[in-house]
Amino acid sequence: MSNLERDPIELVCPPEHSQAAVIQVLTPRDVPLGGPRAMNVRRTLPQRGRTTIGAWCFADHYGPDDVAASGGMVVPPHPHTGLQTVSWLFEGEIEHHDSTGSAEFVRPGAVNLMTAGRGIAHSEVSTPTTSRLHGVQLWVALPDAARGVAPFFEHAETEPVEVDDAVVRVFTGALPGVGAEASVTLFSPLVGAQIELPAGGEAWIELDPAFEHGLLVDRGPVTATVAALESELDDAPADSDPLTVAGHTSHLAWSELGYLAPGHEGVRLRADPHSPARIVLIGGIPFGEELVMWWNFIGRNHDEIAEFRRQWQADVIARGDGDGRFGTVSGFDGPPLPAPELPTVRLKPRS
Structure with a gap:
């Protein structure tokens, strides 16, 4: 899933050293994915109180959502770097396409894991037969030694x-x-x-x-x-x-x-x-490891994120040739998602 916020926050995430003896309770914030009929998600990670749990660095919890009222999930092709996406559903069905050529359905009881590595693009759309959509979208930050791997996709049933x-x-x-x-x-x-x-x-x-x-x-x-x-x-x-x-x-x-x-x-x-x-x-x-997260990219510093955005805008949005870092997504009827503007200043790590 993409982060569709118009003004995504650039997060510099220092390594966390938590002590502790009690259960810390974190509450989510509501984030609309799109326009006036947007499907809302509840974003639990990252937030001011905690940016990661292990390598888990992003958690959107959504639904049960009436697709007839919200229009469901329609996320155009968009990029990722330096992470894995983990899609897990309780209800409904989502169709996934990515620039490695993978095409798969996300259904309850099965996990879709996409490794972005050095760069990938994908789209996600709830299927016409879906009346209620309900699940979680999770991201895993790749350690520095693995974040340059070639992208790939996996689907697995669970018992x-x-x-x-x-x-x-x-x-x-x-x-x-x-x-x-x-x-x-x-x-x-x-x-x-x-x-x-x-x-x-x-x-x-x-x-x-x-x-x-x-x-x-x-x-x-x-x-x-x-x-x-x-x-x-x-x-x-x-x-x-x-x-x-x-x-x-x-x-x-x-x-x-x-x-x-x-x-x-x-x-x-x-x-x-x-x-x-x-x-x-x-x-x-x-x-x-310290991370910089902005929009759908994970890097290690501001300059890396700026270069990922530049390549997405130049190769995919402007030229549309898909020959660069992110490739081309087939199976989605519509243009890819342009990246928001970068912040005008470098943000400091949050304490």
């Missing part, structure tokens, strides 16, 4: 796995204690999973304590209780529940994201007695 009362689908990486691992290519240690609970249900989800994690609530509310590492529980009786000895509980409402710093071995999720719950869990090793 449901029962964990206590929950049904879990792992769509990137692997989740400890769950016998499922996504088959898509990653360039840094990551996990992404959908967790569904019936009304009143609960599940203990094991976590990698080296990861930081985010819990995005698609259907809720949800109560989350985290446990610290066993080393913090040495003085507790052997038969004690770790959550009663060293833990923190937070109540997460619909569309909120709960952030967990590294150092937790698990989280207990409980659905409201009157409502089922659905959570998207993302996580990874804290990302130790």
Whole structure:
């Protein structure tokens, strides 16, 4: 998905060093994708309070959206650099085309992962049979060693796995204690999973304590209780529940994201007695590189971003030859998306 804001903020994202013992609750901001009948998304990452969770650097949560009222998703060909896009749907269907020649449908239960690497262009359009559109669009920042790779596209089905009362689908990486691992290519240690609970249900989800994690609530509310590492529980009786000895509980409402710093071995999720719950869990090793994010580009400094924009405007928008960095997208009826104007000043890193 493209960032269709007319005046996108240039974000310089320093490496994050979080300490921490409680669940930080992040609330999204509404962003319209397009004109007056735009489909609105709830953008949770990046924001002032947190720019990354592992290498996850962008999270749009949208729907359930009545396509008849909003017009659905119509995102013309647009560029990306230095990232991977991860498309995950709860309802509806989206048609994807990109400049590597890939053409695929995004459907619930399957993940579409597109690696932009040195540069790619793609389009996304909800299909005519879609009446409700509902899902998340996620971006992963590529580490410096991998951001120049040739672009490619992957599609993978996922398998449901029962964990206590929950049904879990792992769509990137692997989740400890769950016998499922996504088959898509990653360039840094990551996990992404959908967790569904019936009304009143609960599940203990094991976590990698080296990861930081985010819990995005698609259907809720949800109560989350985290446990610290066993080393913090040495003085507790052997038969004690770790959550009663060293833990923190937070109540997460619909569309909120709960952030967990590294150092937790698990989280207990409980659905409201009157409502089922659905959570998207993302996580990874804290990302130790400084990023500059602007529009649909990720680079390492302002000059790189300016050069990506120049090439997109010159090769694709002005000439339309598609022979440069980003190539040509077939399968979309309409012109590509021009880049917004760059800021007139260099922005400093946010604290």
